[in-house]
Amino acid sequence: MSSVIPREALQHLELRLQGAIVGPLEEAGFFEEIEGRELSALSQEFGDRKLLNYLLEALHDWGYIYLAGTKVYRTAKRPEVPPVVGDDVEDFMVVPSKVFSRLYEAVKDGKRPFHVSSPENRALFYRFMDSRFLKMMLLEGLRRLGLSSIPRGAVVADLSFHMGVVTGIIAMETEAAVVAVDPSQDMLDLARERLNAQGLLRDNISFIRSAPERVRQAVSSAGHSVIHLAVVAEKLNWIRDPILLLKNAASVLAPGGRGRERGYIGILQSVWDDPIMRGYSLATYLMGSDISPRRSDVDKWLRASGLRYKVEGRGPMFMARAWR
Amino acid sequence: MVLVTCPICGKRHDVSPSPGWNFVLCDVDHGVTVFVDGRGNVREVHGTKLAERGARLRFVPGMDDLAPTWIDVDRIRLVLDGTIPPSEEDEAAVRVLLRLGIVRYEEVE
Numbered sequence: 001m002s003s004v005i006p007r008e009a010l011q012h013l014e015l016r017l018q019g020a021i022v023g024p025l026e027e028a029g030f031f032e033e034i035e036g037r038e039l040s041a042l043s044q045e046f047g048d049r050k051l052l053n054y055l056l057e058a059l060h061d062w063g064y065i066y067l068a069g070t071k072v073y074r075t076a077k078r079p080e081v082p083p084v085v086g087d088d089v090e091d092f093m094v095v096p097s098k099v100f101s102r103l104y105e106a107v108k109d110g111k112r113p114f115h116v117s118s119p120e121n122r123a124l125f126y127r128f129m130d131s132r133f134l135k136m137m138l139l140e141g142l143r144r145l146g147l148s149s150i151p152r153g154a155v156v157a158d159l160s161f162h163m164g165v166v167t168g169i170i171a172m173e174t175e176a177a178v179v180a181v182d183p184s185q186d187m188l189d190l191a192r193e194r195l196n197a198q199g200l201l202r203d204n205i206s207f208i209r210s211a212p213e214r215v216r217q218a219v220s221s222a223g224h225s226v227i228h229l230a231v232v233a234e235k236l237n238w239i240r241d242p243i244l245l246l247k248n249a250a251s252v253l254a255p256g257g258r259g260r261e262r263g264y265i266g267i268l269q270s271v272w273d274d275p276i277m278r279g280y281s282l283a284t285y286l287m288g289s290d291i292s293p294r295r296s297d298v299d300k301w302l303r304a305s306g307l308r309y310k311v312e313g314r315g316p317m318f319m320a321r322a323w324r
Numbered sequence: 325m326v327l328v329t330c331p332i333c334g335k336r337h338d339v340s341p342s343p344g345w346n347f348v349l350c351d352v353d354h355g356v357t358v359f360v361d362g363r364g365n366v367r368e369v370h371g372t373k374l375a376e377r378g379a380r381l382r383f384v385p386g387m388d389d390l391a392p393t394w395i396d397v398d399r400i401r402l403v404l405d406g407t408i409p410p411s412e413e414d415e416a417a418v419r420v421l422l423r424l425g426i427v428r429y430e431e432v433e
Contacts, residue, residue, distance in 0.1 A: 095390075119425065120425060123390040123426050126390070127391070130394070131393065132393055186343050186344060186423070189342040189423070193417075194392070194394075194416075196413070196416040197394070197416035197419075
């Protein structure tokens with residue numbers, strides 16, 4: 001299946017993200033600070049070592065720094081400005097441009113000033129998840145994972161949520177019953193308002209206050225016993241125990257047989273291995289997530305959950321169907 | 325749900341007790357803005373006129389570029405100014421903007 005997102009747009013996005021990261025670091029004197037320094041010494045001086053390590057890895061792989069032994073040096077490469085950037089890329093860049101303006105501060109001081117747990121940052125994260133580009137990626141991924149084929153009588157559990165952005169996509173793509181799960185009543189109300197404002201609210205959409213890992217209780221609260229699709233989109237880097245989430249979701253999947261389709265988990269996840277998703281991953285990290293997992297982490301979690309799975313796509317997001 | 329009385333016309337409304345600012349339309353020219361604390365208690369109830377004079381809901385300066393892409397910001401500005409009557413979808417959009425802190429309640433003399 002060909003992608004609805006032009007490859008050129010993805011390349012432009014990658015260049016814009018690199019520029020949004022490297023520019024503020026240059027202004028803050030980051031490259032002078034790390035020039036010729038030992039990696040071990042740097043990790044002692046920066047407040048967020050994890051962010052530092054991933055940032056250095058990204059800068060290295062993008063060609064902005066190189067290693068001589070264990071010392072770091074700047075290359076001659078400077079951010080490239082893409083010749084033409086589409087509206088969707090600019091729309092996506094609204095939030096990364098803001099959060100990367102304080103990237104140096106985050107890595108140096110170990111604080112994340114745009115963490116979504118602060119109410120004043122809600123709008124920022126919502127706007128990020130709501131960007132046309134990201135919604136296109138989510139929509140395309142969820143279609144590949146069979147969302148549009150889920151029939152009216154089936155049940156879809158949205159374990160991703162993301163302030164209702166994913167729920168909105170599900171509500172647009174299928175008439176199946178939807179169980180949207182999130183621990184915050186405030187966020188559930190926000191999602192309900194969103195669907196209401198978009199004319200997508202209907203009786204078979206339930207908003208259940210629960211940790212997504214407690215999926216069985218959530219589904220039961222909504223009056224269902226099984227689910228036909230559990231959507232886990234961009235969630236594995238937002239929860240403490242991905243294996244628990246996957247195991248518990250698998251335990252509520254509809255069994256197959258006698259002409260019935262078996263239920264499955266649709267996993268759509270940015271992975272650190274994909275160069276385009278690195279800037280995206282660093283942006284979401286600054287807003288409160290973990291760094292996107294590596295592809296091998298997702299494989300490991302799926303195996304540890306006792307699930308069988310089929311990979312449906314590898315770029316820019318990892319997509320898989322998983323079942324018991 | 326909690327029952328609140330509109331300070332402008334006295335009509336009663338059921339309002340979601342979820343924390344933060346909530347807005348419910350009362351009539352074509354005004355609504356009720358309610359602040360609910362973290363325990364679900366109603367702390368503030370304001371009559372909110374959607375009119376050119378005495379408007380009470382305003383976009384927070386510098387935040388309008390963070391408005392969700394599916395919300396027609398120009399239309400909501402006209403709604404808040406009382407230029408056009410709000411539809412049910414507009415009302416929901418205003419509540420979303422309030423919850424996100426993009427629109428806020430303002431006392432106006």
